[in-house]
Amino acid sequence: MAEVPVDAVGKRVSCGGERATVRYFGPVPPTAGLWLGVEWDSPDRGKHDGSHEGVQYFTCRHPTGGSFVRPAKVSFGVDYLTAVRQAYKIDSEEVLSEEISISRKKLKWGNIKERGFESLPSVLLSRSDVSGSGADGQIRTTTPNVEWLDLSGTLLSCWEDVATISQQLDRLEGLQLSYNRLRLPPDPSALRHAFSALRVLVLNGCQLTWPQILECAPMWPQLEDLCVEENNITELQRPEGLLQSLKSLSLSSNPLVQDSVLSLSALPRLEQLNLSKTGLSVIQFEDAAPGSHTAMYAALKNLNLDHNNITEWFVVNELAKLPSLVRLSCRGNKLVSGDGNPKTANQMLIAKLEQLVVLNGCEIHADDRRGAELDYIKMFGEEWLKAGGRSQPSPQFVCEHPRYQALISKYGAPEEGELKKPEPFALKNQLLKITFVFPDDANRKPLEKKLPASMVVQKVKGLLYRLLKVPAADLRLTYTSPKMVGTEFEIDSDLKTLQFYSIEDGDQVLVRWS
Template sequence: VSSCHKQDIQQIKGRIWLGVEWDDPQRGKHDGTYEGTQYFKCRHPRGGSFIRPNKANFGVDFLAAVKDRYGLNDEQDVQRGTENTLVFGKTVEFVGMDSIAEQQSQLNQLVDISVRECAVSHAGQKEEISRTCANIRHINLSRNLISSWETVTAIASQIQNLETLNVSENKMKFPSTSTSVSGVFSKLRILALNQTEIMWTEVLFCAPGWPALEELYLTSNNITVLERPDNVLQTLKLLDLSDNQLLDGNQLHLIAHLPRLEQLILRNTGISSIHFPDAGFGCKTKMFPSLKRLAINDNKISQWSSINELDKLPSLQSLQCHNNPFMDTEKNPETLRQLIIAKIGQLKVLNKSEILPAERKGAELDYRKIFGSDWLAAGGNWNPEKNKPSEEFLAAHPRYLSLCLKYGAPEEGELKGRQPLTLKNQLLSKRTEMVKRVPSSMTIQRVKGLLYRLLKIPGSELKLSYESSKVS
């Protein structure tokens, strides 16, 4: 079943036709023009059609859809008493049908209702929903025939404790001016408006009516431009803008001061860079103060500098960043993961995989060694008074100095470049046994440095083991 919206009623060549625009433009044939006359306008140049009125389904009211979905409509109720059936020529009475119908008909006990794809188009008689379904808290109204936010409000106004509402996949008209604050959505915490063609300005017009909203889903709405949400959406904890082609990463600055925003989902939004200009190297930005989880999968981020910028976020703990061009710069997925971990100091989860303390330590130590030669070439020095690497180096490696403070500057024997993963570099050659005495106070890192000088094998490629001479 395909859905569309009525645009016009016309008499063409003596017959009545409905001019409609399909939600799926591929179902259409034209833009509302027939034989040179434009009868209505479409958003898509081939999204319109004319259909006969008897072929159209104009939908049902909300309560009728609920009764039908949960097997409680009036026609079925009549048939749900005691049933008599012939079995082998004898009449057999099936009892219990009344009790089943009675149990199912307790509409006022329903809390979580889904009427997805039930052709709901209007609210129905006033107060009928509140009299019949007083305890609803969660509603799925997605993929119906709702054409305006006004209809959604008419349904919600009869549900006092509504907490979750999904009206995705309904092409709707939304208020074009700021709406007056009412108590209709006073308890609403989760709202899904995916594929509804809502614009960000319309979100802001409606937002004063969502004073307790915590999660807002706005995927696939052709949103390109954002505006600062002044005095609205201040309770928001999750915002999903996936599959909207934002003009650029600077659009994020306009929503960067939502005080409680903990999760931001930006999959396939077309952004190519992320930048927080209010904070310098090694400093934290004032933007997104509460952001813990960020998803930037399937974008156009090509420079590692955007990953460096994410270290400026004061609360970031989880990052998803698959399918971005910058990831193609490193062929080894393990090395790629290490680089991201080392660049974002407070990260605890990367691409849905937990970062354990040992993995972080290893990543940071390797990062310190891999770029040690670059650090020296840029003006770095083991003498703290002379350690003044260039601004260019600090821009490329903002955490490098802090890693040196954490683990100590890399010794000359630890410095290494990135080695290609060729078979030659993975082969072990036969070596004679070597015995060396070392003080018990020597750290593992210094042992690795010593072994490098003796064996010319980078510390990251060594496998050390210790066997005590004392037998317990």
């Protein structure tokens, strides 16, 4: 039988490649011998809730998250230095050129062969069986220069275990602890010294709640970058006096309570916030009138709202109240313009957000902004006139279009002939001169065709199939316009028309295939 620690309950183990936490150690009658009752990280691996023949030996979060296993089947792990030696064999050539990314930083492993473990600037022990620090002081003398440490998915069972390692790494700035199950310490402040230099911390998939994160926060006095994706974070409480040095926070893939997002404005230095895949549909700054700046999130420059449920344009008007916002990612929402064209929706975002420099990863050039703002004036010019625009537009119009008057001051009022009227089915028979280019096939010359604006993409692909002998299903189309140099637009639906995508005379369609 494998040696079982005296304090086995609460320890982390590996078994058959899976991770689990020991919840019970002892007999399970009527069978002979001793058993470990474990709660699996992946409940699909389990069989029951910790009970056997009517007796409850332990409890699980999931009704099928538990199993009984023999001690001989599990590993309680190894110490940090044993894991380092297993991962970094000095006779291994491949470690000399490896490079990894942690929190957007490129890191080199270092040349171990020449100088030994003490040369390592980063140690990567993800999915290793690290369960503790080992003998006192040996980490400090063996890997003294480690600045970045990845301990994701290990067998560490509590924050005290992590602290016994990190306190021996005086230069430690970045720590990856994703997919661990760490018990909270009784007194987090007592562990501050172990993480005094820590700047970046990644805790993805650790089944943490926001109150638990705030409870741990006193351990990280200098933290600047915190990533807590895929946790159990719902309602966000104000971090009063905590995480005050934080500049970047990622809460992606957590089911957030809408209103509680404003609680994060208590982070005075927060510059970057990732709220993608959080179910967000509304954000509102009631301390500021339309067209003015909120006192909240004063330092916020970069906001990611990808793949949420934002459908209303008033949310964008609220984002315009953020005084420092210059980068926004808003892909995968259902913000739709009147003509249903994604390109028009992006133009509206640019026009509504005066300070924006980057939208969805693309830099906004001066010509892009000018074109978007002029189009916006024309798009809503008729509505502006009806709302009494030339004298004083109605409060409702001002609320829906806070920037409109500023744009009028910048460019002048639109003339009747300039106003854009919806023409969803107009010009059906107009022929567009389109140049097809083939960026992945240098030998194929560009091809010029005249096609009706009402032609659906499916038929365009059929035409290309006849020319290229490439199945339509394998073709991927994008287009570029001389009006938006440097921007490539996706053509992502076979059932839409060329007109729907605002493809115009003289545009280029780029044809690629797998």
